[in-house]
Amino acid sequence: MNTFSHLVASLLGQGVSTQNTQLGILRINGSDASKFLQGQASCDMTKLSESTGLYGAICSVKGRIISNFFVIQEQEDTLLIMNEPLVEIALNHLKKYAVFFKVTLSDASEEFAIESHFSASTSSAIPDALSEQLPVEISHESITLTISDSPTRATLCLQRKRDAAVEQVNEHMPAPSQAELLSLLTARPLIDVEQSEEVLPQWLNMQRTGGISFTKGCYTGQEIVARMQYRGKSKKQLALFSWEGDHDVSPTLLDSEGKSIGSVFKSARFNDLNVAQIILNIEPTDVDNFFLGGQAVTLQPLPYRLENTK
The missing domain is CATH 3.30.1360.120 (Probable tRNA modification gtpase trme; domain 1)
Structure with a gap:
């Protein structure tokens, strides 16, 4: 593969x-x-x-x-x-x-x-x-x-x-457990109860997946969501990664120097294949190699683009 x-x-x-x-x-x-x-x-x-x-x-x-x-x-x-x-x-x-x-x-x-x-x-x-x-x-x-x-x-x-x-x-x-992996690859996630009130919509790329309207007017939380979009103070974004082997890996994504650059949002396993949605706190193009603990993982493409998100 x-x-x-x-x-x-x-x-x-x-x-x-x-x-x-x-x-x-x-x-x-x-x-x-x-x-x-x-x-x-x-x-x-x-x-x-x-x-x-x-x-x-x-x-x-x-x-x-x-x-x-x-x-x-x-x-x-x-x-x-x-x-x-x-x-x-x-x-x-x-x-x-x-x-x-x-x-x-x-x-x-x-x-x-x-x-x-x-x-x-x-x-x-x-x-x-x-x-x-x-x-x-x-x-x-x-x-x-x-x-x-x-x-x-x-x-x-x-x-x-x-x-x-x-x-x-x-x-x-x-x-079948492969359905869980296929669901992750759509990169249009639904949060779980433990993630409630923990993430902003842009961290899940909802500004690119039809989940946020910036023209509809006010709603609860709208001021914060709009400020995040137009002032662009956070680089956090959802990305897809895969690897083969053990599913029990570190929940923290590291670069080649061991610096924390993200955390696992959701993951699933089928046979020997693992897929994870990870919330990055950097631009993925800024890093060449990614690791979950000692496990090297591969960045996979999203089914939409994140460039020029403002």
Whole structure:
């Protein structure tokens, strides 16, 4: 495995599907749902429709991500897909502001079975930035959201648990570990509960993945997020790395002189291959060699560009 395309091909095979039990759903219902979220989410909620979803974040007043999410619209329901332990945290945070709007908030995680699907990409070009609007297909049986088209076509499929048959099928669906690695390669991450209020959106490249609108107006944390973008005081950014061998390595990324230059954000392993999303605190072009402890690791390309991010 000496190229990125070989890495992806070795993971993808003929396609990968898995039940995604890590994800949960926060439902917002009511006539003020869009207006309410417009003041809380980093993405532009006016661009949400039944045919286009969004990627965004709910931030604290300090601009730190409380939870980030993919959001879809199904009739009167606005559904925020996030890591399941964060549903309650986000719910409690949003309730403080919801009292001023005609909305109801609830945890809808138990109503849906969520599947992740990965197949061959239909695009070979690397865009400067990913689209804000994500394709959505809604049928009587399911809702399908395309979250990425590079380096693979990645989708989330939501099925309502209306009968025992749906639950039984999903309970017996295999959960191949290569799906975790393929998800990391999309470089459009969802934070885990231990990362809540620890990272700024730009540290996850959300300014390049459609997760931040700089034209929508005010939302909680917007002043800090905008200041970070236009004053450019932080070099922190998400990067992809891979290596073969032991998965139990140092969480701190080092240069050849042993200086700390980043930390592991998420990682996964399949067979002998490891992939990690790492938050760098330097420009990756400033360093030739990278190490996690004594393990040499290889910088891999992102499915979008970070140059000229201002």
